[in-house]
Amino acid sequence: xxxxxxxxxxxxxxxxxxxxxxxxxxxxxxxxxxxxxxxxxxxxxxxxxxxxxxxxxxxxxxxxxxxxxxxxxxxxxxxxxxxxxxxxxxxxxxxxxxxxxxxxxxxxxxxxxxxxxxxxxxxxxxxxxxxxxxxxxxxxxxxxxxxxxxxxxxxxxxxxxxxxxxxxxxxxxxxxxxxxxxxxxxxxxxxxxxxxxxxxxxxxxxxxxxxxxxxxxxxxxxxxxxxxxxxxxxxxxxxxxxxxxxxxxxxxxxxxxxxxxxxxxxxxxxxxxxxxxxxxxxxxxxxxxxxxxxxxxxxxxxxxxxxxxxxxxxxxxxxxxxxxxxxxxxxxxxxxxxxxxxxxxxxxxxxxxxxxxxxxxxxxxxxxxxxxxxxxxxxxxxxxxxxxxxxxxxxxxxxxxxxxxxxxxxxxxxxxxxxxxxxxxxxxxxxxxxxxxxxxxxxxxxxxxxxxxxxxxxxxxxxxxxxxxxxxxxxxxxxxxxxxxxxxxxxxxxx
Amino acid sequence: xxxxxxxxxxxxxxxxxxxxxxxxxxxxxxxxxxxxxxxxxxxxxxxxxxxxxxxxxxxxxxxxxxxxxxxxxxxxxxxxxxxxxxxxxxxxxxxxxxxxxxxxxxxxxxxxxxxxxxxxxxxxxxxxxxxxxxxxxxxxxxxxxxxxxxxxxxxxxxxxxxxxxxxxxxxxxxxxxxxxxxxxxxxxxxxxxxxxxxxxxxxxxxxxxxxxxxxxxxxxxxxxxxxxxxxxxxxxxxxxxxxxxxxxxxxxxxxxxxxxxxxxxxxxxxxxxxxxxxxxxxxxxxxxxxxxxxxxxxxxxxxxxxxxxxxxxxxxxxxxxxxxxxxxxxxxxxxxxxxxxxxxxxxxxxxxxxxxxxxxxxxxxxxxxxxxxxxxxxxxxxxxxxxxxxxxxxxxxxxxxxxxxxxxxxxxxxxxxxxxxxxxxxxxxxxxxxxxxxxxxxxxxxxxxxxxxxxxxxxxxxxxxxxxxxxxxxxxxxxxxxxxxxxxxxxxxxx
Numbered sequence: 001x002x003x004x005x006x007x008x009x010x011x012x013x014x015x016x017x018x019x020x021x022x023x024x025x026x027x028x029x030x031x032x033x034x035x036x037x038x039x040x041x042x043x044x045x046x047x048x049x050x051x052x053x054x055x056x057x058x059x060x061x062x063x064x065x066x067x068x069x070x071x072x073x074x075x076x077x078x079x080x081x082x083x084x085x086x087x088x089x090x091x092x093x094x095x096x097x098x099x100x101x102x103x104x105x106x107x108x109x110x111x112x113x114x115x116x117x118x119x120x121x122x123x124x125x126x127x128x129x130x131x132x133x134x135x136x137x138x139x140x141x142x143x144x145x146x147x148x149x150x151x152x153x154x155x156x157x158x159x160x161x162x163x164x165x166x167x168x169x170x171x172x173x174x175x176x177x178x179x180x181x182x183x184x185x186x187x188x189x190x191x192x193x194x195x196x197x198x199x200x201x202x203x204x205x206x207x208x209x210x211x212x213x214x215x216x217x218x219x220x221x222x223x224x225x226x227x228x229x230x231x232x233x234x235x236x237x238x239x240x241x242x243x244x245x246x247x248x249x250x251x252x253x254x255x256x257x258x259x260x261x262x263x264x265x266x267x268x269x270x271x272x273x274x275x276x277x278x279x280x281x282x283x284x285x286x287x288x289x290x291x292x293x294x295x296x297x298x299x300x301x302x303x304x305x306x307x308x309x310x311x312x313x314x315x316x317x318x319x320x321x322x323x324x325x326x327x328x329x330x331x332x333x334x335x336x337x338x339x340x341x342x343x344x345x346x347x348x349x350x351x352x353x354x355x356x357x358x359x360x361x362x363x364x365x366x367x368x369x370x371x372x373x374x375x376x377x378x379x380x381x382x383x384x385x386x387x388x389x390x391x392x393x394x395x396x397x398x399x400x401x402x403x404x405x406x407x408x409x410x411x412x413x414x415x416x417x418x419x420x421x422x423x424x425x426x427x428x429x430x431x432x433x434x435x436x437x438x439x440x441x442x443x444x445x446x447x448x449x450x451x452x453x454x455x456x457x458x459x460x461x462x463x464x465x466x467x468x469x470x471x472x473x474x475x476x477x478x479x480x481x482x483x484x485x486x487x488x489x490x491x492x493x494x495x
Numbered sequence: 496x497x498x499x500x501x502x503x504x505x506x507x508x509x510x511x512x513x514x515x516x517x518x519x520x521x522x523x524x525x526x527x528x529x530x531x532x533x534x535x536x537x538x539x540x541x542x543x544x545x546x547x548x549x550x551x552x553x554x555x556x557x558x559x560x561x562x563x564x565x566x567x568x569x570x571x572x573x574x575x576x577x578x579x580x581x582x583x584x585x586x587x588x589x590x591x592x593x594x595x596x597x598x599x600x601x602x603x604x605x606x607x608x609x610x611x612x613x614x615x616x617x618x619x620x621x622x623x624x625x626x627x628x629x630x631x632x633x634x635x636x637x638x639x640x641x642x643x644x645x646x647x648x649x650x651x652x653x654x655x656x657x658x659x660x661x662x663x664x665x666x667x668x669x670x671x672x673x674x675x676x677x678x679x680x681x682x683x684x685x686x687x688x689x690x691x692x693x694x695x696x697x698x699x700x701x702x703x704x705x706x707x708x709x710x711x712x713x714x715x716x717x718x719x720x721x722x723x724x725x726x727x728x729x730x731x732x733x734x735x736x737x738x739x740x741x742x743x744x745x746x747x748x749x750x751x752x753x754x755x756x757x758x759x760x761x762x763x764x765x766x767x768x769x770x771x772x773x774x775x776x777x778x779x780x781x782x783x784x785x786x787x788x789x790x791x792x793x794x795x796x797x798x799x800x801x802x803x804x805x806x807x808x809x810x811x812x813x814x815x816x817x818x819x820x821x822x823x824x825x826x827x828x829x830x831x832x833x834x835x836x837x838x839x840x841x842x843x844x845x846x847x848x849x850x851x852x853x854x855x856x857x858x859x860x861x862x863x864x865x866x867x868x869x870x871x872x873x874x875x876x877x878x879x880x881x882x883x884x885x886x887x888x889x890x891x892x893x894x895x896x897x898x899x900x901x902x903x904x905x906x907x908x909x910x911x912x913x914x915x916x917x918x919x920x921x922x923x924x925x926x927x928x929x930x931x932x933x934x935x936x937x938x939x940x941x942x943x944x945x946x947x948x949x950x951x952x953x954x955x956x957x958x959x960x961x962x963x964x965x966x967x968x969x970x971x972x973x974x975x976x977x978x979x980x981x982x983x984x985x986x987x988x989x990x
Contacts, residue, residue, distance in 0.1 A: 041975030043962040061551040101805030170827035310596030310834025332665035338833035339805025480536030
């Protein structure tokens, strides 16, 4: 008889915020043990009668797997008819609407959770056993909840030097210190992070050591960088050494692409859709979850980029202990993810099956590869290479336009050698010329004023703009990059 | 020419929390001005392409107004076919799914907002002009957001002496002082509230004056009480005098019923459905909004009780200034209400029209009147009137079972004259006998330990339990009340 070794998550409750610690179990929740008990007449909970929910059924038309000819071309359809009552279900794993739309488990409906848990197992090999998942109303809310759960006012979080601006805004509004981590096109630099943490009081005197390390490892927003797997053990080790939680925000995880090759080097016969499921799965970056022997990684997942953002449906993967704390917060805030979103997503996903969903994700990869290729091909064509560099992005929705500010004729004079002065000028010039790209400074984590020494490169002479290829039609992309190229040529006097 | 007098809300920004004040407008949001601008190629925002959202259409079957023969009997059906693209809409006011499911306005989709705003106008005559609405993911989240927006740790909120336990839990976890307001079957007692505020430092030494007054005016949870309209001006005046925001949480507003009459006094020919829309609307309690000349009332509305709780869709009515602050918070937390919920609700409501929705609400009134009557009729039949009083509730989902603890033979001995000791004993006895009602103490706001004098009646010798009739089938209600009556007779030695 083989006995499997049980590896359990560590107790990390010492990292909880005062708010999370003050949250007590509610006595009324204890009544739910009797809710479905046939021996007890339940006059306990205030639930409206589901027989008068004014909905009889919902029917959803969705594309049908396999998606071997591209997502847009797929003409086949499945129709998911979602019934109100259990006895009318046309598909066993559907959530009856009467339950999905009733008050219920803030964790999520079991039919959806079981699909997502299986999906998680297929993609990530988590080394401890008591991990779990909980649904959220999307990763923005997952991050807000994470801050409430771990941080008190005055606490510190680490974020990539450039990051999603809403993540910084949420943390700063809560009175937290946001400290940037140096990064490059392979993500956070572990050597610089080690230095930062080892010499913390030199860099950030008077600021507490960080409790959270927030990262968008794959197709990072705004840089488009993807953290190389080889850096992850070092970073995880630092999280252990300095007792931090890693919040791994992975909305772009399934927007990983084939490596970029210039048009003339590309194999015209290569077709990502001929790749097997197994080699597609092997090609993806590894999650921090796979290194997590202690349960200190909280992964934020979402269907915003694989289905649609308006679903407002995400989920968190982490240790049961940590997720129970999110659950307690959700019960007094969002209560649960929308029942329509849960039924509809569960209806489609369970009909597709894990294989069908993987086929969809492979199709997404091909779609984004094509978009990214078109974008970078046209960057080469239209942007002046004398002053512009566009890194070869391999995941996500964004590309960076790096411009050598020192080559601008008025940089030292009118703009006093300061990219912060040149940036809004160039931004406005481009908008007036008819193309809008986002300013790099909008995504910059500046750190508190008290930080004497700043580890990240403040003296950079590189102008940074963020573009996206995600939802830009091909002809608009050509036009936009042409306009941008022309404007930069004019401004940098390259004509 | 008549010039209308313009009454605008007061600037109440001095009441915002530090967190709300720290929240700065995001520069990236300024780009949205160019999002639909045909003269600008927009490479600014990271939106996934809606053509590959894996949904072609959603079709929803709902009952069809008018609902003159009761909600359950209505057999007629409308089918709302919700198209993905604007050009495929079958109904002008539908939200195209491609927009509903995209990133978008955190305030809510315009088709839904315009219905809800019109609905608000029909039911409430708001005396100032710059009021607005914003969608939320339900009133629990609206309350959580309200606390984040107005309160710093250590601040004070007033709540009814008995109230929804999650509302207290949310506030206490945030480190706020929850102070009870004395109440009776007509809601908050303005005389006692005036005394409390005038003598604040005597009652609650060392505790800051309250910033928020939280009330569930109609069909209050757990007491079932409804605040009489005549009390509201006094309470509003106190809110003005002491510079408080009134948070009016009204999930049960449309569960107002005809007054209870015992079975033998009821007119068998009376039929609530014959009442005109106008007299139905006149019969409803007035909102604090109607007294609000300054914009210091924040009303929390929700479809949880009129449609279904799992929609996770609510909305807030208040001054534009206050709502903009909620908007800023939503953009870094929930982002927006679920797009499925918005499309489906908007699809049904706009097809029904305002008249159709009012017909539905009248049907709800009749449904709940029937349920409440059945419950109270059977309370009279089965509960021992020697020890039990059941107030005649006229709104909401709950009824209170008030028991004279002093009539329990062991009250002074085993239970030391303390209802807090008798309550869990009686609760467990009832559960063992096969009927579960919730303990009053679970909903009690106790106030901080430092409060020397407690205004509310701590010496009460009344045992309180909360029951619900909302989703209890008629035969289960009879059985539950029989069991409860028998158990109380046994315990109180009335056999």
